[in-house]
Amino acid sequence: MRVISGTVPRWVDVGLIPFINILLAFLASGLIILLIGEDPIEAVRILIWGAFGTEEGIGYTLYYTTNFIFTGLAVAVAFHAGLFNIGGEGQAYIGGLGVGLALLLFDNSLPFILILPISIAASALFGAAWAYIPAYLQAYRGSHIVITTIMFNFIASALMVYLLVNVLIQPGQMSPESREFAQSAWLPFMHEAFAWFGVEITRSPLNLSIFWALVCCVLIWGFIWRTRWGYEIRTVGFNETAAVYAGINPKKIVILAMCVSGGLAGFVGLNEVLGVHHRLLLNFQLGYGFAGIAVSLMGRNHPVGIIFASLLFGTLYQGGAELSFDMPKVTREMVEVVQGLVILFSGALALMIKPTVERIYFILASAAARRASAAEG
Amino acid sequence: MTAIELRGINKSFGPVHANKNVALAIDKGTIHGIIGENGAGKSTLMSILYGFYEADSGDILINGQATKIRGSHEAIAAGIGMVHQHFMLVDPFTVLENVMLGAEGGALLDKGIDTAREELERLEREYGLDVPVDALAGELPVGLQQRVEILKALYRGAEILILDEPTGVLTPQETDQLFRILKALKDQGVTVILITHKLQEIMAVTDGVSVMRGGEMVAHRTTSETSKEELAELMVGRKVLLKVDKYEAQVGETALKVEGLSVIDSDGVPRLDNVSLTVRRGEIVGIAGVSGNGQSELLEALSGIVAPSKGRIELNGTVITRESHLDAREFRDLGVAHVPEDRHRMGLVTAFTADESAILGYHRNKAYNGSILMDRKAIVEDCAGKMAAFDVRPPTPSLKSANFSGGNQQKIVLAREMARKPDVLLVGQPTRGVDIGAIEYIHKNLVSMRDAGAAVLMVSVELEEIMSLSDRILVMFEGRIVGEVAPKDADERLLGLMMANAAPDAQEAAPASGTAPASTGAEL
Secondary structure: OOOOOOOOOHHHHHHHHHHHHHHHHHHHHHHHHHHOOOOHHHHHHHHHHHHHOOHHHHHHHHHHHHHHHHHHHHHHHHHHOOOOOOOHHHHHHHHHHHHHHHHHHHOOOOOHHHHHHHHHHHHHHHHHHHHHHHHHHHHHHOOOHHHHHHHHHHHHHHHHHHHHHHHOOOOOOOOOOOOOOOHHHOOOEHHHHHHHOOOOOOOOOOEOHHHHHHHHHHHHHHHHHHEHHHHHHHHHHHOHHHHHHOOOOHHHHHHHHHHHHHHHHHHHHHHHHHHHHOOOOOOOOOOHHHHHHHHHHHOOOOHHHHHHHHHHHHHHHHHHHHHHHHOOOOOHHHHHHHHHHHHHHHHHOOOOOHHHHHHHHHHHHHHHHHHHHHHHO | OEEEEEEEEEEEEOOEEEEEEEEEEEEOOOEEEEEEOOOOOHHHHHHHHOOOOOOOEEEEEEOOEEOOOOOHHHHHHOOEEEEOOOOOOOOOOEHHHHHHOOOOOOOOHHHHHHHHHHHHHHHHHHHOOOOOOOOEHHHOOHHHHHHHHHHHHHHOOOOEEEEEOOOOOOOHHHHHHHHHHHHHHHHOOOEEEEEOOOHHHHHHHOOEEEEEEOOEEEEEEEHHHOOHHHHHHHHHOOOOOOOOOOOOOOOOOEEEEEEEEEEEOOOOOEEEEEEEEEEEOOOEEEEEOOOOOOHHHHHHHHOOOOOOOEEEEEEOOEEEOHHHOOOHHHHHHOOEEEEOOOHHHHHOOOOOEHHHHOOOOOOOOHHHEOOOEEOHHHHHHHHHHHHHHOOOOOOOOOOEHHHOOHHHHHHHHHHHHHOOOOOEEEEEOOOOOOOHHHHHHHHHHHHHHHHOOOEEEEEOOOHHHHHHHOOEEEEEEOOEEEEEEOHHHOOHHHHHHHHOOOOHHHHHHOOHHHHOOOOOOOOO
């Protein structure tokens, strides 16, 4: 029996279509750069060189990538349960608060070997708690999660300002920042870790939390596709009626998925607070939560895809900064336009070219089939 | 004279050749049936005729003239009308407004309304199509809604009327009325094309019949010169047993006992009204009824999907009431298995692979789980075993559930639910949208479940299925059980009257349920 299937092979869906989307975004960006009188080819060269041309550049690229992996995974987990978590921003912020509070409490009294798990747990717990409230409101009160998570971003922002201005600020100081943590409690930078093995690399904010990000990718892959909880999350996401039929409580799944999602977003705080700034400060999370939506969409909600998409966004962040430095006409805002175009084409318009690509694929496939049968006959 | 002729129609969707060199000629003023299994290409052919698709090659001749149909407006212009399986009515519009829709005749409506009213009156007179013109379409019973669809087509000047599975939602009486209307249309010179998978309807109403299989037109017959058996064989391509072979039921103890069960929905409407019934081991109890009369809610209450508002369910000695708060998984633990009415909406997750769908509801079983990770190997092997046992084709556990045919999807669901040898098996519409070859197989399995000692409760809108499989038949109407008949005393007419709650003697046969003071709202 022949299976009638109207779907294109996987490589078209997860490889070709995202690639064409990025190409379109770069084409549009190139046109804009041409319009303002710069050379787009040169711009691409500077961008790539800025992101990968120096050890420092690579370090920055991967440091950004780490944040995007965390927020991308966060959006993906919620998405598998059919939820749109727009609150990565706030969850990351509050996750950082968790790390900061833990460090302010323990940095002088506990050894690093204990500080590290406590920090991981604190960032996850705080991020999850911040996601739990919208999740509860969605599951048991029917408030739409898109609305509540957006609002919780603002609440998180206001809360952090209040805490840093009034409570956690280092006495006798003007800027709203906490005191610096004891150096023994810092998460080592990558250049420090390399130095342990006698390898010298340039300083950059890249720290060991990138390894935790990669571990999270593996863990989340296993969680979603290899555990019964992941199975239940996906069932609810695909078909809630079937989930109820199977004895799954969708309300509990909404809460579970959102808490895991919030916890993942909270790890941004690990990278930023414990890994880079070593103090609690304002707006360290800015932009990563929202970019996570595009990362997840582009990565097709799969950890492997998310790693690649995060790397692309890390490249754009770092290379873009270099670009605005080297090409005076390409301002910081222009770089944001380019990033926006990538988000637009691979996020919002991700499916725009799908029907066309599929049609072309089927035309080619049936032509090939006809040729094959002609060759046989 | 030939009203419509198709010559060498070909249509491919990518690698799928949905119509292969199809030829068909239908005489003017006849009723012509087109039958075939799901995926045989009937719908594609009719979509080509109605302009939804364009054929890759081939000719369409209307009244002897080659005609290109590139959209439904061109089909309408060529005198072709279509009544879809799912009605395309605007519920809050009146019948008149629905009929005018898309043919308003100008920017201001009043002139159009007058013409439409006149024209509708003429159509009603000529064809005996009685419809309350000013009633809201959404408030009409389905039989009348269908008539509005027919009127819509005729109003647009249809001389060739295509009906796609028109009887799926009708009672036997409504079906009879529909057939009377079709015959009246035929007498007035309208050509009717009837697409169906019900052989008895073909025999009852058509003049000629064409059989499709695997995208090809395999046979044309004059209805009076063929038989159900021959048609079934042509459809499937092999001999088919239309009767179910079974022995007398060996009835054991009561496994499922329901007393005064009511389900009231969130709008306060009683969906299930004081239902009492028992199902014993070793018997199949069939529930007949027009769909939407509480059968779905009954299955959902008995499987833990909705909580009962009142009453009690006794399962293998465990009493369940509103206060028990048991979910579907806990019902499964008590020995209930449930093949839901709508496998796409409920029975499986179409985006899952077959092996994932094959554990739905049992995914927490120890057999499929380690302490943290699921045991993929066990799950895939288990699925392969079920596929072999139930002859699921193709037997590929990694294939997406959506990519199986309806019959094979149903077999996956049945295999999953039967595998645990449940004490109580709830089955909703076991063969809806299932090919005739698979129907035979599914029926055989249900009977063997019964013979193995399961208590089987089956809901179906197919009266033939109810009558041939059941050991006892209960009839539901507006959330109540309005009567019980033994299969040997049942025929379509009696069941049809009971389903419309119009059989006086059936009322008496009903259990005392309907008289309880609690039942309100259902009496309209």
